[in-house]
Amino acid sequence: MTQPNSRAALHAARLAALRGRLSADALDGFVLPLTDEHMSEYVGGYAQRLAWLTGFEGSAGSAAVLADRAAIFTDGRYTLQVREQVSPLDWDYVDVPQDSLAAWLGRAAEAGQRIGYDPWLHTRDQVEAMRAALAERGAALVAVADNPIDAIWTDRPAPSPAKMVRYDEDLAGRSSAAKRADIADWLGERRADAVVLTALDSIAWALNVRGADVAHTPVALSYAIVDADGTTDLFVAPEKVDDALRQHLGNAVRIHDRTAFAAALGGYAGRRIAADPERAVAAIFDALEAGGATVLALRDPVVLAKALKNPAEVAGHRAASVRDGAALTRFLRWVETECPKGGETELSAAARLLAFREETGLLRDTSFDTISATGAHGASPHYRVDDESNARIVPGQLYLVDSGGQYADGTTDVTRVVPIGVPSAEMRDRFTRVLKAHIAVATAIFPDGTTGAQIDAFARRPLWEAGLDFAHGTGHGIGSYLSVHEGPQRIAMPTYAGGGTLEPLRAGMMLSNEPGYYKAGEYGIRIENLLLVVPRAIEGGDPDRRMLAFETLTFAPIERDLIDPALLTAPELSWLNAYHAEVVARIGPVLDGEDRAWLASKCSPVT
Structure with a gap:
């Protein structure tokens, strides 16, 4: 799916302007990452150079521009999104980590060419990889004192003046x-x-x-x-x-x-x-x-000290999770009631969820742009709705909402899926397999020193057994009223972008648990809760071996109409019902009237 013509033309003009600037600077190309001078994942408006140039609005990517060709580099989370937002007439799509910016430069550049880079936007390792690849072609990597994007971005926002x-x-x-x-x-x-x-x-x-x-x-x-x-x-x-x-x-x-x-x-x-x-x-x-x-x-x-949450940070997150879970529960009831009528859209739903969070009186911000995705949009894991992509939520679809709040006492991140009308047998099958994957991580017990890469396989087995998989990590760290994505810990296969998978998990770390399944052109499924790594004593176990486990921190109902109980084992059903009982115990007292009654019904035992 290509961009609307007007948007494609806008970004084509910007690409042409960049090439003109490079020629004036005696450069044959330029490389541009999606980051700032702090190597941040999320950046301020003044640093959104990649989005300005290409139209790509994901949170990870990079680009390379030569005189006669250009490429944009994204990982599996953005396979669909980059094709919707970036014109194939001007850009080649390159998947990482299967390929890399350095390797592409090593193939595309020609002898004698000078390729520019901004030394305030790349690590030294990245620079050396690009320099080595270009040297093999007889080309040179050249540091620029002034970023050429900034020279042509005439209405570039100023950095924020907000107080520290x-x-x-x-x-x-x-x-x-x-x-x-x-x-x-x-x-x-x-x-x-x-x-x-x-x-x-x-x-x-x-x-x-x-x-x-x-x-x-x-x-x-x-x-x-x-x-x-x-x-x-x-x-x-x-x-x-x-x-x-x-x-x-x-x-x-x-x-x-x-x-x-x-x-x-x-x-x-x-x-x-x-x-x-x-x-x-x-x-x-x-x-x-x-x-x-x-x-x-x-x-x-x-980095590590920040990841090991102290008692005050854990207590703050628990309070934020109850508050946030109650707001999400009210929203899920609203979706079930209002969206089948056909009058709501992805944007109106996101606005309604924000309103529920704002009604807590303690919301400082959302923790990222809400992923409000219905139907085929849900198949793009990091879909971002805007006025152009905004779709109506109608019966027959799955509606996926991945969202979070920033509160002074904690940062939240949670994903739920709601059927609009009656789900198909395939939707229920896939959802239940994702639920099995989620439970496998939530109930994992493992020795101290286990890495996120090892835990990742727990989530994939229920999907692999059905010939299914998902092209993103299973979990990321999360901050305490800080970044929604926080290292060094992750639950992910080493082949997926982001790294950090060899970091040992330690008591006090918080991570997400978010396996998924995505059917291109039809729907997406993801179930996400946040977890705390805690010590776990095992009766009869080796007293010299320290064991760890996960404690679930997020409380909101998991859609029972999408669950096929026949696919769940007795222990999995036991976990689900115990989880829902705890949701009622924690969230119920924060809700009133019809919301509380709805929650009790949604969380009644599945048999």
């Missing part, structure tokens, strides 16, 4: 001073003088601050350098700082203009400075080395 604000210690569970002391200890163990923090959620967590610079993710554009004594240099735009923030940060945090960061990297001659090769861009490594620093390529020490 304090995050209460009662919700954070630990003071910023204690967190920075841990970072100092980490530096001491590695004989390092300082560490550069570039990931926005790492800075937010370490300093107990939040912001509003990225849609759906409460972070502020900034950099931080933490010294071995725990004192910190914070680089942030002056207009984001007020007296309340200065008082919160204290004298141990020195505040500088964000524009001073690049120059500051040159002031560490003779010192050992740590930087994360996955989260710090190539320009940072280049500047540190040019200034005479010895750079230690080490993972950001906040």
Whole structure:
């Protein structure tokens, strides 16, 4: 399916303008990722260069532009979406990780060509892979001082002016001073003088601050350098700082203009400075080395600490989950009642869900753009509805809604599927197999040290046995009033994009559990709850072997009209009924009248 002609023409004109700019800059091509100078997954409007150029609105991808051809690179989550949003007349579609941007450049570039890249938008490993591939062709990779997209994007939004604000210690569970002391200890163990923090959620967590610079993710554009004594240099735009923030940060945090960061990297001659090769861009490594620093390529020490939720963060998430589950339950009843009438659309449904969440009085934002997808749109795992794609919700379809809320005490993410009218036997079969996959993960017991890649197979077996599969990971980490996607833990096969699958799961980590099934052109199914990794004592087990399990954190009914009980084993039925009983116990008291009665009916035992 191609774009409407007007939209295709708009992006074709932008591609032509870029090629004109490249020619003026004596470049034969340019590579462009979907990220910002912090290697963020979700980026502010000012950094949405890939969407502006191509029309692609997914959350992961990249592009390469040469004089006579261009390619866009996406993973299996966006196979359908990229074809709907990006014109095949101008762009080749390249699937990753089966192929890569570097490998494509190595095939497409010609000897003597100069391919540009922005060193503030790529990691050093990415740069070296592209450089090596181009060298094989006799071509060169060239760093640009000014991004050519910015030169032609005349109405490019300015970065957000929103304030950086304090995050209460009662919700954070630990003071910023204690967190920075841990970072100092980490530096001491590695004989390092300082560490550069570039990931926005790492800075937010370490300093107990939040912001509003990225849609759906409460972070502020900034950099931080933490010294071995725990004192910190914070680089942030002056207009984001007020007296309340200065008082919160204290004298141990020195505040500088964000524009001073690049120059500051040159002031560490003779010192050992740590930087994360996955989260710090190539320009940072280049500047540190040019200034005479010895750079230690080490993972950001906040990454794992942030993933291991403390009691206050877990308690906050539990409260947010009940609040959010009640809002979702009210919405699911609304869908069942109103959508079969044929007057609702994907956009109107998303607006109604937002209204239910807003009625809690505590919603700060959604945690991502709600995936409100009916019929064939549900087969695109990361479908994003807009005015052009908005479809009417009508009988005979499955309606999939993947959504979440940002509350001061927690970040939520949950997916449910509702039949509009009577579902087909195939829909019930596929849904039940996805449910079996979901239960297999939810009930898994595993030794400490098990990786997400190993757990992923638990989810796929019920689908594999029927010759089915899904082309995305089974689970991602999640933050505490931070990013809805948080590493380092994931539940995914190593072949799927995103990495992190070899990270051992540890008690205190939170992850999603979201297996699915997608039938192109017809429907999509996904069942998603959030999980907490917890210790599990096994009676009679080896006392020296620490075992772990998952505790389900999300509570909302799973559609009983889509379940074929004959496909469920007795233990699976037991889990489903116990889960629904807990949904009623936790969510029921928050609901009133007809909503509570509907929930009780939806959660009655399945036999």
